[in-house]
Amino acid sequence: MAAAPRGASAADFETAATHAIILDHRSGRVLFRKNPDEPIPTASMSKIMTVYMLLEQLKAGTLTEDDTFVVSEKAWKKGGSKMFVEVGKQVRVGDLLRGIIVQSGNDASIVVAEGLAGSEEAFAERMNEKAQELGLDNTTLRNATGWPDPEHRMSVRDLARLASLTISNFPDYYGLYAEKKFTYHDIEQSNRNPVLYSFDGADGLKTGHTEEAGYGLVAAAERDGQRLIFVLAGMESARERATESVRFMQWAFRTFRNFKLFADGEEVETAEVWLGEKVRVPLVTAEPLALTLSPDMREQMRVEVVYDGPIPAPVKAGEPLAELVVTIPGVETVRQPLLAGSDVARLGPMGRIAAAVGHMIWSAE
Incomplete structure (x- = not known):
């Protein structure tokens, strides 16, 4: 398990974005936030949810990329970014998927919405149900495209979470988001x-x-095994978005690092055992523990083992006995169970009597 700080304040980095967040993908913890939970207009960024709904069907096997959806007049007429599908034509799901991801096609998004739910309105309701299921608490969607609507809103935290879920849940399809070009109907778009x-x-x-x-922009990047997700919104131009996103991402990867604390099954401490054939039992990690921190945070980190002892025998290997607690000022406390690293049998009757007598003599002294 990787863990990360609850989040740096906006004062730690000045950004032109009105809303911004950095999410550590492996832990789901926030490294930086600026107005993270305010529902804001998403524009085409909410198409990540449109794609998510389609990918669920592909993963489940209820659709294949070779299945087709028909293009309605509504989809064909839709303005803005287009895949340039033709009304009445049957279009492959695989092409529609790339038409949304690479070309940001509003027409392709509506074709998918109608193909999956019968109408864009019904599809929006399905997306809202999915948002609640995924814990996206500041999301309300009214269409498949992100087209302006006073009620169509998501927070940057929800967008980041949805991006992280996309990466985790659809590894076979996530690579489409890195494709730089797609050609449909002899029209190549970047x-x-x-x-x-x-x-x-x-x-x-x-x-x-x-x-x-x-x-706005929802971005993800991985360097040296560290994956971060970024959302920036409310910038004034495409140029500002391009320069600010790179500056923001460079700062994040310079500032935050994965620090490996303990390996899986590593002994952290030993605990005293009462009336056992061994007087102590090793306490081992239940899973690896790594912290995503800045160097300053690492210096302030405090690690302690908490348990009620002595632990009465018998003890079985793998039994939860203690808790590893990592605290850093201003950061959410990280807690992880520690397990018994070996069996400890209970002493026989005579051994228990001797131990109890010894304990009384020791206490009297």
Whole structure:
């Protein structure tokens, strides 16, 4: 298990984005936040949810990439970013998937919504149900495209969580978010995500822009085994989005590092055993523990083992006996169970009597 700080304050990094967050993918903990929970207009960034709904069907096997959906007049007429599908035509699901991810096609998004739920309105209701299921508490979706609507809102925290879930739940499809070009109907379009071209390790996910929302970006990158997810929203231009996102990501990877604390099954401490054939039992980790921290946070880190002792025998290997507690000022406390590293049998009757007598003599002294 990887753990990370609850989140640096906005004062730790000045960003032009009105709303921003950095999420440590492996732990799900926030490393940086600025207005993270305010529901804001998403523009095309909410298409991550449209894609998520489609990927669930592909993963479940209820759809294949070779299945087709028909293009309605509504989808064909939709303005904004387009895949350029033709009304009345049958379009492969695999092409629609790339048309949304790479080309940000509003038309492709509506085709998928209608193909999965019968109408875009019904699809929006399904997305809202899924948002509640996933714990996206500041999300309300009214369409499949992110088209301006006074009730279509997500927080940057919810966008980051959804990106993380996409990476975890659909590893066979996530690579599509790194594709830089897609051609449909002999029309080649490039992915609008600027970090794919300018930041080493970036592999997703989605840009967005409307007059109300400003310019936004959901990005993900992995370097040296460390994966971070970024959301920035409310910037004033595409150029500012491109430069600010790279600056923000560079700062994050310079500032935060994965520090390995304990390996899986590593002995952390020993605990006293009462009336056992051994007087102490090793306490071992239940899983690896790594902390994503800045160097300053690491210096202030305090690690302690907490248990009620002595622990009465018998003890079975693997039995939870204690808790490893990691505290850092201003950071959410990390807790992890510690297990018995070996069996400890109970003493026989004579041994228990001798131990009890010894304990009384020791106490009297």
